[in-house]
Amino acid sequence: xxxxxxxxxxxxxxxxxxxxxxxxxxxxxxxxxxxxxxxxxxxxxxxxxxxxxxxxxxxxxxxxxxxxxxxxxxxxxxxxxxxxxxxxxxxxxxxxxxxxxxxxxxxxxxxxxxxxxxxxxxxxxxxxxxxxxxxxxxxxxxxxxxxxxxxxxxxxxxxxxxxxxxxxxxxxxxxxxxxxxxxxxxxxxxxxxxxxxxxxxxxxxxxxxxxxxxxxxxxxxxxxxxxxxxxxxxxxxxxxxxxxxxxxxxxxxxxxxxxxxxxxxxxxxxxxxxxxxxxxxxxxxxxxxxxxxxxxxxxxxxxxxxxxxxxxxxxxxxxxxxxxxxxxxxxxxxxxxxxxxxxxxxxxxxxxxxxxxxxxxxxxxxxxxxxxxxxxxxxxxxxxxxxxxxxxxxxxxxxxxxxxxxxxxxxxxxxxxxxxxxxxxxxxxxxxxxxxxxxxxxxxxxxxxxxxxxxxxxxxxxxxxxxxxxxxxxxxxxxxxxxxxxxxxxxxxxxxxxxxxxxxxxxxxxxxxxxxxxxxxxxxxxxxxxxxxxxxxxxxxxxxxxxxxxxxxxxxxxxxxxxxxxxxxxxxxxxxx
Numbered sequence: 001x002x003x004x005x006x007x008x009x010x011x012x013x014x015x016x017x018x019x020x021x022x023x024x025x026x027x028x029x030x031x032x033x034x035x036x037x038x039x040x041x042x043x044x045x046x047x048x049x050x051x052x053x054x055x056x057x058x059x060x061x062x063x064x065x066x067x068x069x070x071x072x073x074x075x076x077x078x079x080x081x082x083x084x085x086x087x088x089x090x091x092x093x094x095x096x097x098x099x100x101x102x103x104x105x106x107x108x109x110x111x112x113x114x115x116x117x118x119x120x121x122x123x124x125x126x127x128x129x130x131x132x133x134x135x136x137x138x139x140x141x142x143x144x145x146x147x148x149x150x151x152x153x154x155x156x157x158x159x160x161x162x163x164x165x166x167x168x169x170x171x172x173x174x175x176x177x178x179x180x181x182x183x184x185x186x187x188x189x190x191x192x193x194x195x196x197x198x199x200x201x202x203x204x205x206x207x208x209x210x211x212x213x214x215x216x217x218x219x220x221x222x223x224x225x226x227x228x229x230x231x232x233x234x235x236x237x238x239x240x241x242x243x244x245x246x247x248x249x250x251x252x253x254x255x256x257x258x259x260x261x262x263x264x265x266x267x268x269x270x271x272x273x274x275x276x277x278x279x280x281x282x283x284x285x286x287x288x289x290x291x292x293x294x295x296x297x298x299x300x301x302x303x304x305x306x307x308x309x310x311x312x313x314x315x316x317x318x319x320x321x322x323x324x325x326x327x328x329x330x331x332x333x334x335x336x337x338x339x340x341x342x343x344x345x346x347x348x349x350x351x352x353x354x355x356x357x358x359x360x361x362x363x364x365x366x367x368x369x370x371x372x373x374x375x376x377x378x379x380x381x382x383x384x385x386x387x388x389x390x391x392x393x394x395x396x397x398x399x400x401x402x403x404x405x406x407x408x409x410x411x412x413x414x415x416x417x418x419x420x421x422x423x424x425x426x427x428x429x430x431x432x433x434x435x436x437x438x439x440x441x442x443x444x445x446x447x448x449x450x451x452x453x454x455x456x457x458x459x460x461x462x463x464x465x466x467x468x469x470x471x472x473x474x475x476x477x478x479x480x481x482x483x484x485x486x487x488x489x490x491x492x493x494x495x496x497x498x499x500x501x502x503x504x505x506x507x508x509x510x511x512x513x514x515x516x517x518x519x520x521x522x523x524x525x526x527x528x529x530x531x532x533x534x535x536x537x538x539x540x541x542x543x544x545x546x547x548x549x550x551x552x553x554x555x556x557x558x559x560x561x562x563x564x565x566x567x568x569x570x571x572x573x574x575x576x577x
Contacts, residue, residue: 006048009038009246011220011271019215020207020242024174024199025097028206028242033058037246039090039237044254046261046268052087054241057094060087064095066166071133071156075100075172078131078182080153082106082122082144083228085251088158090237092135097180100172104129104182104194107228108140108252110550115143122147128192129182129426135161176200182426183230183343194426195343202234205346205420206242208391209235212351213306213337218271221247224255224262225276231311234347235276245274259284260298263326267300276308276339278555283318283488286325295329302330306354310339312555313458313474314385316360318488333357340387340456344441346420349396350454352388359386361455382475384455387447394418397440398449406448411457414445462558464495464505471536473558476507479530485512492548492561496539504539505530508561511542511573519573541565541572 015035022028038053073079079096083089083105096103106125109118122144126134131153136144138157148155174180180202182194221240225232232252240247248265255262263285266273289295309319323333334357340350352359362381390396397405398412406412417440424432435442447456457472464471473493480491490510495503509526513519519542527540547570549560564570 006051008040008048008051008248009053010036011246011269012217013037013244015244017215017217017244019210020203020239022203022242023176024178025180025202025238025242026094026174028203029054029058029061029094032241032244035244037240037244039087039240040246040248041085041087042248042250042261042265044250044258044261046250046258046264048248050087052090054244057087057090057241060091061094062098062168062171063166064091064162065098065171066168067161067164068095068099068101068133069169069171070164070166071161073099073101073132076179077101077133078104078129080104080106080126080129080131080134082108082134082136082140083226083233084108084137085227085249086137088137088162089227091162092158093181097174098171100174100178101132102179102182104131104184105228105233106134106184108226109143119143119147119150123150125184125192125194126151126153128184129194174199176203179423183233184228185230185343193428193431196423196426197346197420198423201346201420201422202238203242204393204418205234205348205391206239208393208420209239209339209348209351210243212348212353212388212391213274214354215243215245215274216272216305219245219274219305220269220271221245222262222265222269222273222275223247224250224252224281226252229311230341230343230347231276231278235308255281260288263299263301266304267298267329269303272303272305274306274308275304276310276337278311279309279313279315279318280488280555282307282309282322283315286318286321287487289325295326295331299326299329301326302332304331304335306337307331307335308337308339309358309385310341313456314338314358314387315488316358316383316385319358338385338387340445340454342443342445344422344435344443345394345416345418346422348391348420349394349416349443350388350390352386359453360384361386361450363455363457382472384457386450386453387456388454389452390416390418390454394420396449396454398447403437408449408451411446411448413460414443414447414454414456415440416443417441462494464493464503471505473505476505476530476536476538479532480507480509480526483525483529489548489556492556492558493538494558494562496562496566505536506539506541506562506565508541508543508548508565508570508572510545510547512545516574543570543572 013035032054041050079101093103134148134153134155138159145155176199180199223236227233336358338352341348360383395417397415421441476493477491492508496506523540549557
């Protein structure tokens, strides 16, 4: 069958929709398989290459379960799966679930880091989850096979496994309290934490965000997010199945090469669209639009009902740039749907009520820094984005470092509690105890509550404390981004200790010029800009392009940048004194 004759699965269906009200994930797929909706895979140009109805996924998943059981997989085993956006991964993920084992999605290689870095990342995560088997795409056999061999794990490419004959057997019956899967966060490299999520927790969260997004009959999901990250796996793979929504997929690497193909898919959807992206996805698309090209000549974004924002700090300036670039194509700013979540809460903690768009509050620097107001310094403000209200069954509290609850509009640690909070980290009770207490989860984020909405300020571990003042690395990075020639992702700010024992900010800036005098001028300009905005003297280091490390989901990793800088693996340019 040629691509011209392929028909995507429909958005609308006569099957009554159920909002994830199932006992287990397997039950959710069994119900979805009775309808006509499904998953749809597209190539780099957005051409449909495989429609995959839920009924076909169910049949393939059960066949995969028989093969896994024949290969010795037992209930409670972990099965590590390299999470390529494909029908094969989908069938193996649910096949593992049907077999009573725990699927463990692991990342694909990225453009950041080389072969050995990827093998090492897989090795560390395999050691953490101790799987009975690692299954990978045939094209990754060399790297994934090396990681499997290094950990004594049985490795097999999925073409081999799925070609094996296996007789049908009785499948174990899961309960809601059983573990559905293990999820590693995108930054889980050196010290990985496998987040253990039960069927009950998963389905509670999937129901919560379908209610929060007010899913309607004509909705269709469009996604390029990776399936090894919680927003891609839970929000754009498992949620559409449990809530019976058809999906159109681009692979993440194809989006990176042709980001506007994402908007082409949204434009072609005759119904209403739900599509999420971190800030950088919107930024890339806005930058790709030529100022001489009208977006309306190529796109129709008028039916993009929910343009979700999440997975990193939401940048109101970037969102405005996206509106400016695509308003003439019908995009409405009210479609933006800021959200907040983390893998330890399954996914969603808060969602903005649909239609309210991005709302910001200007927060004075003294509130963010912890310095009492009234000192003789110019007032500076940062725009903090409203990340919505707690999803159904979720509670949020803001607490002091010692756990004391704080009143509205007081900045502190964000804690959450609800049925979708994780059981704990797999085989790591110390790490679990460090972030959970009496059913409450310390998210590691800082924020405040106002009129029932949550505002996220930053990650507590990223905070830079100098002379008793708190400084957020985002503020330093944003200051540099205002200079010509720099953009989001070019800058990483973090704290270092000077030879004299004092803590000071270091700022790594990717620099594209090879001229020594120009580099010296840029360093002085950056230093002056940061001092003007923050009042601090910082160590400014210019580094080569594409040097700053990323997580597997594409976010800047400040912690890894700091470690690489201190170990000498990131080598700054020499500039004139």
